[in-house]
Amino acid sequence: MPSTKALVSGLSLLLQIPTTQATATDINHINPLIGSTAGGNVFTGASLPYGLAKPVADVDGQNTGGFSTDGSNVTGFSSLHDSGTGGESFPCEDGGIAECGFTKERRKRGYKLDSVKAEPGFFGIELVDGFKVDMTAARRTAVYRFSFPSSGAEGDGAVSTDPVISIDLTDLWESRQNASISVDVKNGRVKGNGTFLPSFGAGSYQTYFCADFVGARVKDGGIWVNDRAGSEPKELFVTRGFNNFYLQAGGWMSFEQPDEGDTITARVGVSFISTEQACSNGESEVPNIEGDFDKLRDEAKKAWGERLSPIKVTPGNGVSDDMLSAFWSGIYRTMLSPQDMTGENPLWESDEPYFDSFYCIWDAFRAQHPFLTIVDPQAQSRMVRSLIDTYKHEGWLPDCRMSLCKGWTQGGSNADVVLADAYVKNITGIDWELAYKAMVNDAENEPLEWSYEGRGGLQSWKSLNYIPFLDFDYLGFGTNSRSISRTVEYAYNDYCLSVVGQGIGKDDHTKYLSRAGNWRNIYKEDQTSFLENGTDTGFTGFFQPKYMNGTWGFQDPIACSALASWCSLTSNPSETFESSIWEYLFYVPHDMANLIELVGGPDTFVKRLDYFHNSGLADIGNEPVFLTVYEYHYAGRPALSTKRAHNYIPRTFNASNNGLPGNDDSGAMGSFLAWSLMGLFPNPGQSVYLISPPFFEAVEITHPETNKTATIRNINFDSSYEKIFVQSATLNGKPYTKNWIDHAFFTEGMTLELTLGEAESDWGTRKEDLPPSLSDTVVQNGMRRA
Ligand SMILES: *[C@@H]1O[C@H](CO)[C@@H](O)[C@H](O)[C@H]1NC(C)=O
Ligand SMILES: *[C@@H]1O[C@H](CO)[C@@H](O)[C@H](O)[C@H]1NC(C)=O
Ligand SMILES: *[C@@H]1O[C@H](CO)[C@@H](O)[C@H](O)[C@H]1NC(C)=O
Ligand SMILES: *[C@@H]1O[C@H](CO)[C@@H](O)[C@H](O)[C@H]1NC(C)=O
Ligand SMILES: *[C@@H]1O[C@H](CO)[C@@H](O)[C@H](O)[C@H]1NC(C)=O
Ligand SMILES: *[C@@H]1O[C@H](CO)[C@@H](O)[C@H](O)[C@H]1NC(C)=O
Ligand SMILES: *[C@@H]1O[C@H](CO)[C@@H](O)[C@H](O)[C@H]1NC(C)=O
Ligand SMILES: *[C@@H]1O[C@H](CO)[C@@H](O)[C@H](O)[C@H]1NC(C)=O
Numbered sequence: 017m018p019s020t021k022a023l024v025s026g027l028s029l030l031l032q033i034p035t036t037q038a039t040a041t042d043i044n045h046i047n048p049l050i051g052s053t054a055g056g057n058v059f060t061g062a063s064l065p066y067g068l069a070k071p072v073a074d075v076d077g078q079n080t081g082g083f084s085t086d087g088s089n090v091t092g093f094s095s096l097h098d099s100g101t102g103g104e105s106f107p108c109e110d111g112g113i114a115e116c117g118f119t120k121e122r123r124k125r126g127y128k129l130d131s132v133k134a135e136p137g138f139f140g141i142e143l144v145d146g147f148k149v150d151m152t153a154a155r156r157t158a159v160y161r162f163s164f165p166s167s168g169a170e171g172d173g174a175v176s177t178d179p180v181i182s183i184d185l186t187d188l189w190e191s192r193q194n195a196s197i198s199v200d201v202k203n204g205r206v207k208g209n210g211t212f213l214p215s216f217g218a219g220s221y222q223t224y225f226c227a228d229f230v231g232a233r234v235k236d237g238g239i240w241v242n243d244r245a246g247s248e249p250k251e252l253f254v255t256r257g258f259n260n261f262y263l264q265a266g267g268w269m270s271f272e273q274p275d276e277g278d279t280i281t282a283r284v285g286v287s288f289i290s291t292e293q294a295c296s297n298g299e300s301e302v303p304n305i306e307g308d309f310d311k312l313r314d315e316a317k318k319a320w321g322e323r324l325s326p327i328k329v330t331p332g333n334g335v336s337d338d339m340l341s342a343f344w345s346g347i348y349r350t351m352l353s354p355q356d357m358t359g360e361n362p363l364w365e366s367d368e369p370y371f372d373s374f375y376c377i378w379d380a381f382r383a384q385h386p387f388l389t390i391v392d393p394q395a396q397s398r399m400v401r402s403l404i405d406t407y408k409h410e411g412w413l414p415d416c417r418m419s420l421c422k423g424w425t426q427g428g429s430n431a432d433v434v435l436a437d438a439y440v441k442n443i444t445g446i447d448w449e450l451a452y453k454a455m456v457n458d459a460e461n462e463p464l465e466w467s468y469e470g471r472g473g474l475q476s477w478k479s480l481n482y483i484p485f486l487d488f489d490y491l492g493f494g495t496n497s498r499s500i501s502r503t504v505e506y507a508y509n510d511y512c513l514s515v516v517g518q519g520i521g522k523d524d525h526t527k528y529l530s531r532a533g534n535w536r537n538i539y540k541e542d543q544t545s546f547l548e549n550g551t552d553t554g555f556t557g558f559f560q561p562k563y564m565n566g567t568w569g570f571q572d573p574i575a576c577s578a579l580a581s582w583c584s585l586t587s588n589p590s591e592t593f594e595s596s597i598w599e600y601l602f603y604v605p606h607d608m609a610n611l612i613e614l615v616g617g618p619d620t621f622v623k624r625l626d627y628f629h630n631s632g633l634a635d636i637g638n639e640p641v642f643l644t645v646y647e648y649h650y651a652g653r654p655a656l657s658t659k660r661a662h663n664y665i666p667r668t669f670n671a672s673n674n675g676l677p678g679n680d681d682s683g684a685m686g687s688f689l690a691w692s693l694m695g696l697f698p699n700p701g702q703s704v705y706l707i708s709p710p711f712f713e714a715v716e717i718t719h720p721e722t723n724k725t726a727t728i729r730n731i732n733f734d735s736s737y738e739k740i741f742v743q744s745a746t747l748n749g750k751p752y753t754k755n756w757i758d759h760a761f762f763t764e765g766m767t768l769e770l771t772l773g774e775a776e777s778d779w780g781t782r783k784e785d786l787p788p789s790l791s792d793t794v795v796q797n798g799m800r801r802a
Contacts, residue, residue: 049673050341060083064319064320065352067154071094098355098375098682126144128142137319138151139151152312157297162279194256195211197265199268206227209291209294216424221288225294226294235272245268281309326717329343329714330729336735339666339711350690354682376416377434380682385438400434404447404454427501432458432513448516462489465493473489483500485561499591537562579632595641609650625644639685650786704788713729714733755786
């Protein structure tokens with residue numbers, strides 16, 4: 017996770033869906049509210065798949081996705097999230113303009129928790145005083161339907177006043193610089209725009225909106241500044257105070273009291289190009305403002321249904337609704353972001369697609385992009401093309417990107433992994449020559465500013481073959497920390513280069529293959545590790561910081577773990593990013609066999625992994641942990657991966673509002689869960705899926721391009737999860753002993769049947785059953801397995 021603001025999602029009412037026999041995709045299982053409190057930071061509002069418009073109620077609590085079920089107060093409703101900006105609107109309380117609380121502090125109000133209704137493409141909420149707001153979305157347009165409480169409902173004699181809706185030029189974290197608004201009373205239209213700052217990146221961006229109100233006659237309108245309002249003027253330009261003082265400001269409109277049961281509908285077109293385009297987006301996507309609400313809601317639901325249609329689940333007797341809900345909701349969240357901003361990129365002209373909100377690739381490359389690759393390869397292709405087009409026009413592949421801005425790089429240049437993953441999985445439509453050029457650029461050229469693009473320390477990387485502790489780097493500038501985590505990530509990134517390079521016939525791929533072994537240079541064989549109370553963990557051999565002169569530095573292997581302190585770019589910067597040396601030890605995705613040998617063989621490796629997971633050193637709430645859950649496979653103990661997955665699910669991933677152990681990071685956590693429940697886990701950048709029985713009787717995935725259906729089915733399925741271990745397996749009816757399978761499983765639509773039992777068996781345990789590792793194949797035939 018990076019972050020302040022993550023995009024995710026979650027849902028609604030618990031539905032009683034019978035879970036007995038084969039069910040098809042059922043989007044009623046999706047609960048966008050999963051992860052809406054306790055740090056999941058999901059986006060719970062209305063959106064199309066990869067949609068730009070993302071309306072939801074914003075609360076003043078912690079939540080960065082806008083809404084949270086943490087009981088904090090609603091401050092407004094806004095249309096863009098993860099960029100979290102652009103015209104919060106808010107219905108005013110009774111009392112007319114003079115009494116209206118315009119500022120967030122004055123207008124905020126509680127909501128009725130049980131009124132919240134979230135589902136794909138829809139979000140509805142009722143505030144404590146009876147205001148109700150329903151929202152839905154087209155790609156670049158949010159639609160809000162406001163119902164005002166009927167007058168006199170609160171005691172007699174209440175003077176009913178005209179409803180007022182205020183349009184605030186603020187964003188969630190008040191980063192607004194200057195902004196403009198204009199109010200057209202005659203046409204019921206409010207237009208505006210402003211400059212804002214990205215929440216995890218550099219620079220600034222401009223956003224534009226165009227709001228049209230219908231349903232009641234507009235009586236008056238004007239602007240407000242800091243709780244003072246007037247009918248004149250009708251336009252405002254507000255700027256950030258000289259010393260960054262933040263002034264709240266916006267526009268307002270008052271309406272005739274609608275008839276009982278009537279609503280006021282607001283259509284808010286958004287754009288990153290211009291106010292005019294915001295208006296035309298709204299007009300073309302939602303021509304009939306009032307009449308289109310239900311139609312849009314249905315269309316959004318249908319769009320989600322179509323995106324999820326490749327997947328079918330046979331739950332099996334006794335599987336809980338919660339398990340299904342966690343599964344479908346996790347999948348749903350993988351498609352909220354990145355957002356399709358094609359046609360909304362003011363930075364360059366191109367015929368290529370433009371996606372934004374890669375928030376961040378460091379989170380998403382591990383499980384989310386591989387997931388999209390199997391269920392929505394066309395979208396994945398468009399995302400990869402967008403990354404490459406960004407390289408073409410900005411000079412670098414993004415590592416993190418939001419709101420048209422470059423986001424902070426957390427470790428390596430992990431777009432390289434996304435590209436290699438697309439390559440080995442035959443994603444179509446990619447210019448691989450250009451893709452490789454972009455990857456080589458990451459590996460060879462150091463940018464002046466490597467805090468948001470490329471890699472730092474490349475001179476040392478090339479000459480010393482590791483990233484040194486306190487590197488002497490005068491070529492480029494970035495946070496000069498993370499020498500250990502950057503070394504292991506750069507090594508894997510270079511492996512990914514070598515795969516694409518070899519595939520398209522580039523001679524230099526061998527150079528990158530050799531740099532892929534650089535992680536070994538920071539392994540200190542005699543390094544020990546003690547817990548804070550002095551207890552010896554009993555393991556020897558860890559990565560350590562190494563100076564340029566080859567002398568070892570020191571970082572406690574447990575530092576930056578959940579047992580010690582939090583380390584990020586800004587908080588306690590260390591030689592490992594957001595995790596410990598303990599955890600990064602396991603990050604050698606391309607050469608697990610070599611790592612296992614180095615730490616003393618499979619038995620020691622398994623003991624280490626167990627200790628890591630059982631001691632609290634593992635941080636299940638952050639992405640670097642993902643692969644470690646399944647690494648027992650590489651030590652010939654696939655049953656232990658299965659056991660580990662069941663230990664975390666549903667204990668730490670479940671269908672509750674607090675059912676995520678950490679920031680969902682734009683669907684990264686959702687995809688970890690989806691893969692886990694489905695019974696396969698990717699090692700991204702390689703055509704490898706680690707097999708561990710699904711939590712359901714069977715799952716089918718129809719490849720959207722070949723139309724062939726892959727099936728993974730449990731025989732002897734037991735929903736109490738006592739029989740979770742594979743005893744034997746067949747692939748297309750023939751015995752299958754490997755504990756992994758390659759991507760052809762999906763494209764060719766194979767059937768994998770796993771016979772389960774209560775005890776670990778010898779299935780998948782022999783050397784020839786293990787997933788490929790670089791050193792095996794290099795030793796055997798001098799080159800990597802294709
Ligand atoms: C919501 O706002 C009210 C009124 O300002 C305040 O009393 C209450 O404590 C707030 N609730 C939360 C959870 O912040
Ligand atoms: C608004 O602020 C941005 C960023 O500070 C600046 O680039 C832009 O010129 C300003 N616009 C106006 C009209 O002052
Ligand atoms: C920004 O909004 C103001 C007020 O509506 C308008 O005058 C101005 O033209 C807008 N700017 C752009 C670039 O659309
Ligand atoms: C040290 O902490 C570990 C983990 O909490 C615990 O198992 C062990 O008993 C403790 N040892 C001592 C000597 O307190
Ligand atoms: C290597 O450099 C470090 C940091 O400057 C220094 O502490 C150490 O003494 C040096 N080692 C040698 C052998 O010069
Ligand atoms: C669901 O997951 C959350 C977050 O990991 C955890 O705190 C909670 O205890 C879990 N709930 C159940 C019922 O397992
Ligand atoms: C897959 O199905 C779609 C829709 O029915 C069809 O257009 C397409 O040609 C099919 N592709 C293949 C490879 O059969
Ligand atoms: C990728 O495409 C090539 C050429 O069409 C084919 O040989 C290979 O099997 C495909 N790989 C996968 C994983 O589908």
